Amino acid sequence: MTSHTSTSLAEAQKILNQAKSENWRVPSKMIMVTPDHFRVDYAINPYMTDTNGKLQVIKRDLASAQWRDLKTKFEDLGVAVSCIEGDPSMPDMVFAANQSFVFWHNQEPNVLLSRMRSPHRRMEVPHFESWYRANNYKVHTFESSDIFFEGNGDGILDPKHRLVWGGIGPRSNQQAYREMSKRFDLPIITLPLVCADFYHLDTCFSILSPDIVAIQTRAFSQESLKIIGARFPTVIEIDYEENLHFFAANCHVINHKNVVLQKGASQFVKALTRASLSVHEVETSEYLKSGGSVFCMKMMAF
Numbered sequence: 001m002t003s004h005t006s007t008s009l010a011e012a013q014k015i016l017n018q019a020k021s022e023n024w025r026v027p028s029k030m031i032m033v034t035p036d037h038f039r040v041d042y043a044i045n046p047y048m049t050d051t052n053g054k055l056q057v058i059k060r061d062l063a064s065a066q067w068r069d070l071k072t073k074f075e076d077l078g079v080a081v082s083c084i085e086g087d088p089s090m091p092d093m094v095f096a097a098n099q100s101f102v103f104w105h106n107q108e109p110n111v112l113l114s115r116m117r118s119p120h121r122r123m124e125v126p127h128f129e130s131w132y133r134a135n136n137y138k139v140h141t142f143e144s145s146d147i148f149f150e151g152n153g154d155g156i157l158d159p160k161h162r163l164v165w166g167g168i169g170p171r172s173n174q175q176a177y178r179e180m181s182k183r184f185d186l187p188i189i190t191l192p193l194v195c196a197d198f199y200h201l202d203t204c205f206s207i208l209s210p211d212i213v214a215i216q217t218r219a220f221s222q223e224s225l226k227i228i229g230a231r232f233p234t235v236i237e238i239d240y241e242e243n244l245h246f247f248a249a250n251c252h253v254i255n256h257k258n259v260v261l262q263k264g265a266s267q268f269v270k271a272l273t274r275a276s277l278s279v280h281e282v283e284t285s286e287y288l289k290s291g292g293s294v295f296c297m298k299m300m301a302f
């Protein structure tokens with residue numbers, strides 16, 4: 001099989017022209033990881049230290065309450081949530097978007113396990129692997145040790161086509177997408193992340209409906225902005241400060257209608273309302289201290 005990955009506008013245009021237009025089956029259930037062992041024990045992104053360079057301190061009870069409220073919000077919006085137990089030695093495991101990449105392939109649910117960049121987080125992956133095996137997924141792994149990939153944090157399904165958007169940056173690399181594209185015959189449009197504040201694609205790119213995407217322009221090159229503009233008729237540009245402080249792009253949308261996001265991104269909320277989307281604000285302050293919010297606190301599954 002051939003590989004279809006691109007970073008140039010011409011190659012991306014070719015991928016978009018060939019992309020199958022039938023709707024791709026995308027997962028609608030959810031996995032979350034219980035938050036009892038969530039802490040900040042090390043710093044692997046710019047948010048995990050405070051302005052004095054000290055590790056952030058998590059208010060444990062508040063973190064648990066915020067996690068419970070988020071889960072309840074998802075359930076109230078009709079999503080079935082399964083939980084994996086956190087592990088005391090894995091303080092970041094609650095960020096469930098990063099350990100795996102779920103996709104529909106050969107008429108069955110498939111999962112590709114991440115090769116996480118930080119050694120602190122690699123041991124989270126087997127916990128997810130057990131869940132997928134118990135739930136009859138076809139499980140795939142990367143063999144090569146020079147591949148890095150952080151799952152749904154960087155690999156985002158495009159529901160309108162059988163197409164994936166892949167962030168390349170501090171966590172995932174081009175080699176990963178080349179291999180994924182070849183092995184699963186997946187067209188992948190890669191987007192280099194050019195600003196250190198936006199270290200996963202899900203911190204700066206959110207597909208809200210088949211034709212609407214929300215992005216943080218500073219995270220992307222001019223070429224990538226043109227590619228995004230060529231695919232989506234509506235591109236909502238998120239204010240830089242709102243994205244930085246409230247992780248606006250790290251929202252999650254249910255059924256192309258209900259957008260769940262951290263409270264406080266007022267300009268973004270107005271833009272969502274103008275686009276006829278319903279807004280559900282939640283509080284994830286403790287998780288922002290670790291560089292994550294709504295989108296990365298769950299994994300979509302079949």
Ligand code: ARG
Nearest residue numbers: 045095153200290291292296
């Ligand atoms: N502290 C975690 C890390 O740096 C946060 C992960 C947030 N996940 C995300 N997809 N943005 O890995």
